[in-house]
Amino acid sequence: xxxxxxxxxxDPPSTSVGITSNLKRSNSAPMINILDNNTSFRDAISPSxxxxxxxxxxxxxxxxxxxxxxPSLHSSSSLMxxxxxxxxxxxxxxxxxxxxxxxxSHEKEVQSKLQISQSWEDLTxxxxxHINNTPSEPAKRHSLxxxxxxxxxxxxxxxxxxxxxxxxxxxxxxxxxxxxxxFFVSPxxxxxxRxxxxxxxxxxxxxxxxxxxxKRKYDIEMEQDSIGNSAKRMNMGTGxxxxxxxxxxxxxxxxxxxxxxxxxxxxxxxxxxxxSMSGSSGxxxxxxxxxxxxVSTGCGMDESAV
Amino acid sequence: xxxxxEIQWCFSQVKGTSDDDVTEADIIxxxxxxxxxELLATGDKGGRVVIFQRDPESKQASPRRGxxxxxxxxxxxxxxxxxxxxxxxxxxxxxxxxxxxxxxxHFLLSTNDxxxxxxxxxERDKMIDGYNLKDENGxxxxxxxxxTLQVPVLKPMELMVEASPRRIFANAHSYHINSxxxxxxxxxxxxxxxxxxxxxxxxxxxxxxxxxDIKPTNMEELTEVITAAEFHPSQCNMFVYSSSxxxxxxxxxxxxxxxxxxxxxxxEPEDPTxxxxxxxxxxxxxxVKFSNNGRYMISRDYxxxxxxxxxxxxxxxxCYHVHEYLRSKLCSLYENDCIFDKFECCWNGTxxxxxxxxxxxxxxxxxxxxxxDVTLEASREIAKARTVLRPRKVGTGGKRKRxxxxxxxxxxxxxxxxxxxxxxxxxxxVAATNNLYIFQEKL
Numbered sequence: 001x002x003x004x005x006x007x008x009x010x011d012p013p014s015t016s017v018g019i020t021s022n023l024k025r026s027n028s029a030p031m032i033n034i035l036d037n038n039t040s041f042r043d044a045i046s047p048s049x050x051x052x053x054x055x056x057x058x059x060x061x062x063x064x065x066x067x068x069x070x071p072s073l074h075s076s077s078s079l080m081x082x083x084x085x086x087x088x089x090x091x092x093x094x095x096x097x098x099x100x101x102x103x104x105s106h107e108k109e110v111q112s113k114l115q116i117s118q119s120w121e122d123l124t125x126x127x128x129x130h131i132n133n134t135p136s137e138p139a140k141r142h143s144l145x146x147x148x149x150x151x152x153x154x155x156x157x158x159x160x161x162x163x164x165x166x167x168x169x170x171x172x173x174x175x176x177x178x179x180x181x182x183f184f185v186s187p188x189x190x191x192x193x194r195x196x197x198x199x200x201x202x203x204x205x206x207x208x209x210x211x212x213x214x215k216r217k218y219d220i221e222m223e224q225d226s227i228g229n230s231a232k233r234m235n236m237g238t239g240x241x242x243x244x245x246x247x248x249x250x251x252x253x254x255x256x257x258x259x260x261x262x263x264x265x266x267x268x269x270x271x272x273x274x275x276s277m278s279g280s281s282g283x284x285x286x287x288x289x290x291x292x293x294x295v296s297t298g299c300g301m302d303e304s305a306v
Numbered sequence: 307x308x309x310x311x312e313i314q315w316c317f318s319q320v321k322g323t324s325d326d327d328v329t330e331a332d333i334i335x336x337x338x339x340x341x342x343x344e345l346l347a348t349g350d351k352g353g354r355v356v357i358f359q360r361d362p363e364s365k366q367a368s369p370r371r372g373x374x375x376x377x378x379x380x381x382x383x384x385x386x387x388x389x390x391x392x393x394x395x396x397x398x399x400x401x402x403x404x405x406x407x408x409x410x411x412h413f414l415l416s417t418n419d420x421x422x423x424x425x426x427x428x429e430r431d432k433m434i435d436g437y438n439l440k441d442e443n444g445x446x447x448x449x450x451x452x453x454t455l456q457v458p459v460l461k462p463m464e465l466m467v468e469a470s471p472r473r474i475f476a477n478a479h480s481y482h483i484n485s486x487x488x489x490x491x492x493x494x495x496x497x498x499x500x501x502x503x504x505x506x507x508x509x510x511x512x513x514x515x516x517x518x519d520i521k522p523t524n525m526e527e528l529t530e531v532i533t534a535a536e537f538h539p540s541q542c543n544m545f546v547y548s549s550s551x552x553x554x555x556x557x558x559x560x561x562x563x564x565x566x567x568x569x570x571x572x573x574e575p576e577d578p579t580x581x582x583x584x585x586x587x588x589x590x591x592x593x594v595k596f597s598n599n600g601r602y603m604i605s606r607d608y609x610x611x612x613x614x615x616x617x618x619x620x621x622x623x624x625c626y627h628v629h630e631y632l633r634s635k636l637c638s639l640y641e642n643d644c645i646f647d648k649f650e651c652c653w654n655g656t657x658x659x660x661x662x663x664x665x666x667x668x669x670x671x672x673x674x675x676x677x678x679d680v681t682l683e684a685s686r687e688i689a690k691a692r693t694v695l696r697p698r699k700v701g702t703g704g705k706r707k708r709x710x711x712x713x714x715x716x717x718x719x720x721x722x723x724x725x726x727x728x729x730x731x732x733x734x735x736v737a738a739t740n741n742l743y744i745f746q747e748k749l
Contacts, residue, residue, distance in 0.1 A: 086646060087531050087550060091481065091500055095525040248379045249332050250321045250348065250356045250742065254689050257318075257364065257371055 312678060313659075313671070313732055314748040315695045317688050318372045321358070322741040324686055334737035336724055340404040340412065343728040346374055346735055347414060348742055349399025353383040355416055355469075357427060358742075372733035372746035378427050380469035383418040395420050401486050403495070405508075413472070415495060419482040422497055424473035424508060435461045478504050478514045487536040487545065498535035498547060505559075517565045518547060518557065533648070534594045536603075544569075546596070546603060552589030554605055556616065572605075572619045574612070584636040584645065592648035597657040598729075604660055606651040609633060611662050611672065626672045626679060629664045631702045631713050644718050654727045663722030666711070667738045668698060684722060684736045684743040694748055 322332065331352025338347050346358040358374035365371075386395040397418055405413040411428035436458040441447050481499035488495040496517070497504050503518035518535075522528055535547035543559045555568035576585065588608035596603045602623070605612050609630060612622035628649075632639060639645040644665070651662040663669045664681070672679040682695045701710030724737040732747035 087500060088528050091531065092525050092528055248354065248356055248376070249323045249329075249740065250358075250379070251376050252323050253319055253321050253375070254324075255319045255373055256316070256690070256693070257373060 312673065312676065312680075315671075315680075315682060315734070315745045316748045317690065317693045317695065317743070318733070318746045319374065319744040320686070320689050320741050321356075321374075321376075321744075324741075328740045332740040334724060334740060334742060335398050335400065336402050337726040337735050337737045337742065338402045338404060338414075339726050339728055339735070340414075341406050341729060343730050343733070345377065345404070345412060346726070346744075347402045347404070348735075348737065349382065349402050349416060350740075351396070351398040353381055353385070353397030353399060353418065355380055355382045355399060355402065355414075355425070357412075357467075357469075369749035370731075372728070372731065372744055374744060378467040378469050380425070382416045382423060382425065382471075383421065386420070388420075400483060403486050403488050405488055406492055408492075415486055415488065417483050417486050417497065420476065420479055422475040422483070422486060422506075423471050424475075425469050426472045427467060427469045430466045430468060431462060431464075432460045433463045434458045473508065473511050475506055475511050475514070478506075484533060485535045485547075489537045489542050490540050491542045494542075496535055496537060496545060498532050500531040503532065503535055503545075503547060503565075515563070517559065517563070519564065519566060520549075533591050536594055536596055538600055539596050539598060540600045546572075546594055548591035548594040548605060550590040551586060552591055552607060554591065554594055554603070554614065556619075570616070570619045572614050572622075574621050582636070584640065587640070587645055588636065593650040595651060595653060597653050598655060599657055602657065604651050604653065606649050606662055608645060608647075608649075611651050611660055613660070613674065624674060626660065626670075628662055628670050629668075629700070631700050632665075635713065639718075642718060644721075647721060648723060649721075650724050652725050652727050654732070655729045659727075661725050661727055661734060663725055663736070665718050665721045666716040667720045667722055668700075669722045669725055669736055671734075682745075684738045684741075684745075686741075689743075695745065 322334075329352075331350060331354075333351045334348050335351055336347075336349040339345070340347070344360050346360075348356050348358075350356070355378075356376060357378045359377035361371075361373040361375050364373035382399060383397040385397040387393075388395055395418065399416050399418060401415075401417050403415045405415070411426050414425050414427065416423055416425060436456045438452060438455060438458075439447055439449075475497070479497065479499040479502065481501055483497050483499045485498040486495060487498075493509075494505055494507050497506065497514075498518075501519065501521040502516055504514040505517045506514045518532070520530070520532065530549040530551040530553075533548050533550055535545060538544040538546075544556060545559070545565075546554055546556050548554045552573060554572040556570040556572065557565035558569045559565060561567075561569065576589070591605045591607050593606040594603055601616060603614050603616065605614065605622075609632060610628055611626045613624035613626075615623045636645060649663050651660060653660060658673065658675050660672045660674065661669060662672075667684045668681050669684065670679055670681050681698045681700070683698050688695060696709075699707070699710045700716070701707060701712055720739060722736055722738055726735045728734070734745050736743045736745065
């Protein structure tokens, strides 16, 4: 079950010092360090599920260890998504797409804030502001090797989905708060800490083979196959009603009354009627090819879904 | 038709190929008998609808056999691409609902995630011969060559079944349509997606009324989605919809135009001792069906089927456990996503029995009167002449009896999500991935 645990080393937010299991939060920064122990962050895209087109996409559901959390967790903060069925989470993410303009403008705002924080003039390394004992002590000069702590404004909403990305969106700023710490950019990369590049530039398109494209390939193959046969003729307008033979896997039938496999009489569709059928191109005819999905559809108990 | 006493089921037919390599487009996604039971429609992931018709010989035979032959096949929906949201729209047929018969043609509604279509399925067994202006091939005759007049006559021809789309109801749903239900007035129908329910008139395709909208203003507050909806079988103003949180709401369209406020809320209070992390997920209702008499309804959640009396909303009147042995396996089922499977359930014609599916190609039939239930398997091994289905048992204890199968040996990739019961006879249609099994009562 916990095969897919990926530990994320993240800085705890400043207010979380001393917090053990109490997850009441006073700010919007997520408690990644606490969740870390028991969460498994799946790949953003679960290829098998997306390709299979299963609507119950569990792109973002993090698995929580049951014993760790009490119901009070869910009520303490409206920002943390309490565990809901995957469809709800999916909808929340998809909704993000509708407010692209809003996010673009917000992103610009945050980008400018980033730039400001990155400019050195705004930095103050006055230690007296941080230490509340011995104010008379002269400010100790920081060694160059000391890691710099730079606090940027919360970058919860700094990402916006790229409009050029096709396929399902896999992160949305409004909901995936658990990911916001990954946008905590440290302007001076510290040798002791991992820096997290924003993942905005990654396009998930490459990660996900689109089932749509697979299906299209199938259709093209079907059309190429049927050039020589009557299915293609079906689409040409002639006066004579051509009879087209349509066989479907369901036409194969095994009946208990007659023990020989029975093929139902082939369905014949006259050409003029076939034209009026919607989507007459690529309609099932002349046998079926198995589409190479390269997708495993098994989901036995011991298999990991990801 | 037997109402009391236990029904013995035997194999009648199986449709579809027996290849182990299943083309995804062939996976059956819905099964529905029409009102007379004469026709059986199936929809698949490839957007096709296959309609079977009762074999007239088998009906007359003694003992009566439940056999169906292919009647019509057509491509109902095609895959589409939503350019605005960069999302694919699957062509998978989510639901098929028949209209009641008004004329020799049959009408059915089929829907994918976004578009509903009304199909007319009609027979043609006569053709017109002897046109004056057209020749046999349909080409116009040269008027000067016509010297005599003839009266066109009807000539019999080989039976042809035509399916033509009569109405296309599109662009009304932002989210994925999960249910459609025809009203008892046979003029309107509802379509439900994750957050909204729309009311349509069968004649009007460019407008629909929104009658339920549970979308919160702030999507962050979204906690539940609509999972199924159905009109009452005889009261045209009432419908129910179920949610992912395990609630069923009965709404009356007479009370207000927007039925956001329910008339009745059916929810079983949760047992606080059995609350677990997965409680909410397994309480999500995947299907809700009114009984034929309109007094009860059944709801299917992950582990059980509950029978509700419409007059009592505090708790269900009956609860049948489908596969309670999975309760300890919820963690693994969550990992492999099986916990999100949407099983359907179905009444029989007299409302005395309920059928639903499970894993390992098992399906369960519950008799409400005798309180007995049986687990049967739809497998190719039993596809022999009128084999009586042997009840299967899943062993949970340490010691397993001879015939039992262990919980860990169950094949979770072979699941029966869709079943249908003939409205008048004891014939059931069970969809197992790409195969359609038809079982009948042993007579």
